[in-house]
Amino acid sequence: MLSPALPESCDVLVVGAGPAGSACASKLAGAGLDVLLVDAQAFPRDKVCGDGLIPDAHAALRGLGVYDEVMALARHVAHVRCVAPRGGAVSVPGTLAVLPRRQLDDLLCRAERRAGARFEAPVRFEAPLLDGERVVGARLKAGGAAHEVRARWVVLATGAVPQALINAGLCERRTPSGVALRGYVKNAAMVGHIDQLELVWHPRLKGGYGWIFPAPDGVFNIGTGLTGSHVTGRDGRGSMQDVNLRRMFDAFCDVYAPARELMAGGTLVGELKGAPLRCSLLGARWSRPGMLVTGEAAGSTYAFSGEGIGKAMETGILAAEALRQGLDDDAGVRAHYDTALRALAPRFALYEKAAHVNERPWLADLVIWRARKSPRILRRMSGVLEETQNPGRLLSWRGIGKLMFE
Numbered sequence: 001m002l003s004p005a006l007p008e009s010c011d012v013l014v015v016g017a018g019p020a021g022s023a024c025a026s027k028l029a030g031a032g033l034d035v036l037l038v039d040a041q042a043f044p045r046d047k048v049c050g051d052g053l054i055p056d057a058h059a060a061l062r063g064l065g066v067y068d069e070v071m072a073l074a075r076h077v078a079h080v081r082c083v084a085p086r087g088g089a090v091s092v093p094g095t096l097a098v099l100p101r102r103q104l105d106d107l108l109c110r111a112e113r114r115a116g117a118r119f120e121a122p123v124r125f126e127a128p129l130l131d132g133e134r135v136v137g138a139r140l141k142a143g144g145a146a147h148e149v150r151a152r153w154v155v156l157a158t159g160a161v162p163q164a165l166i167n168a169g170l171c172e173r174r175t176p177s178g179v180a181l182r183g184y185v186k187n188a189a190m191v192g193h194i195d196q197l198e199l200v201w202h203p204r205l206k207g208g209y210g211w212i213f214p215a216p217d218g219v220f221n222i223g224t225g226l227t228g229s230h231v232t233g234r235d236g237r238g239s240m241q242d243v244n245l246r247r248m249f250d251a252f253c254d255v256y257a258p259a260r261e262l263m264a265g266g267t268l269v270g271e272l273k274g275a276p277l278r279c280s281l282l283g284a285r286w287s288r289p290g291m292l293v294t295g296e297a298a299g300s301t302y303a304f305s306g307e308g309i310g311k312a313m314e315t316g317i318l319a320a321e322a323l324r325q326g327l328d329d330d331a332g333v334r335a336h337y338d339t340a341l342r343a344l345a346p347r348f349a350l351y352e353k354a355a356h357v358n359e360r361p362w363l364a365d366l367v368i369w370r371a372r373k374s375p376r377i378l379r380r381m382s383g384v385l386e387e388t389q390n391p392g393r394l395l396s397w398r399g400i401g402k403l404m405f406e
């Protein structure tokens with residue numbers, strides 16, 4: 001059965017209208033392809049996130065031609081303030097901003113429609129349509145009814161919830177790489193006091209960190225997150241039973257006075273909400289004939305910091321570039337995409353290693369203490385943030401060891 005709004009066929013069906021899906025659909029429609037983008041949720045929709053736009057996101061937004069539009073709405077920020085367990089802090093300069101995902105994703109999705117793609121929501125991807133082993137479209141659900149849409153390619157950009165990946169036969173690990181919880185707090189009195197992206201490490205937040213990000217209109221995004229073996233277990237399979245993010249959030253407010261003040265004097269807007277993360281380009285196969293996986297579904301979020309908006313857009317654009325090689329060349333498209341993601345993999349691997357700072361918060365004391373004394377190290381930290389410098393020189397054990405002797 002076909003909904004009046006859903007076509008029978010298209011060149012590319014993109015599933016998921018987060019940053020990855022919208023970026024991919026925009027680029028494909030801009031190249032003249034017939035693109036249908038669908039999302040399980042009606043837009044605008046909320047997405048549990050810290051809403052921080054780091055330099056890679058700025059670059060991707062420019063590449064999509066929406067930078068000025070986003071920055072006209074966003075809260076501009078000039079530094080990341082890293083706070084160590086013993087209270088030492090360093091402000092790392094960077095090109096940064098904060099915009100709630102409800103607004104950002106809606107804006108990206110509207111840009112995708114301007115580029116010529118169609119968008120339908122709420123429409124859920126249920127399963128791929130197959131011709132032998134090749135994906136030739138998808139079974140979708142909209143308004144309680146099932147619909148089949150044939151497509152020359154399907155792109156899965158369904159984020160960190162693995163159900164669509166499982167249904168598509170591409171999930172290699174159901175457990176997320178991380179989990180995080182965030183809330184919005186309105187507190188006009190704190191506006192002049194917290195004007196950087198604040199990241200806080202502490203033994204009571206071991207395995208992750210706490211953050212406060214200043215959003216527009218006197219609102220702050222505050223949260224805590226965990227990655228690594230605390231979530232996946234030592235064997236990598238793990239269960240989420242022992243993860244209590246609410247307790248971690250309370251610990252953050254106990255150990256960090258600005259978090260306590262923000263919560264005590266502010267008004268919580270909505271609830272505290274948690275969500276999974278999929279990191280380090282792990283946990284899923286990136287393609288099968290007729291289908292590519294992109295964004296966080298492909299693990300495009302950084303393990304150390306949990307940041308992923310920029311890399312979601314970047315991988316979505318890479319998927320579009322691979323498809324533009326020629327939709328009829330299955331092997332060519334898959335090889336092109338595989339090569340592009342592999343080129344990013346070393347950077348993700350270094351961020352995975354850097355997560356040892358989350359495991360051993362005393363390392364944050366050391367790095368921040370050294371950065372406060374050395375403008376060169378501070379510049380290097382800024383270079384890693386801006387992605388103009390290889391993170392290996394700073395984030396690896398070797399890099400940390402060298403810090404001691406420079």
Ligand SMILES: Cc1cc2nc3c(=O)[nH]c(=O)nc-3n(C[C@H](O)[C@H](O)[C@H](O)COP(=O)(O)OP(=O)(O)OC[C@H]3O[C@@H](n4cnc5c(N)ncnc54)[C@H](O)[C@@H]3O)c2cc1C
Pocket residue numbers: 015016017018019020021038039040041047048049050051052053054057123124125126157158159160161163164179180181182223225274275276277294295296297300301306307308309310312
């Ligand atoms: C608490 C928290 C804080 C974070 N903070 C930051 C931060 O400050 N900065 C940063 O850069 N990153 C942050 N991240 C990571 C960031 O949220 C993700 O990297 C990013 O959202 C990934 O984008 P995406 O487009 O791949 O997926 P998503 O943004 O998750 O979009 C996926 C879309 O797919 C849709 N979908 C899912 N399944 C289906 C289906 N079956 N059918 C149809 N549609 C479907 C969903 O409705 C959704 O709209 C944070 C994550 C969490 C959990």
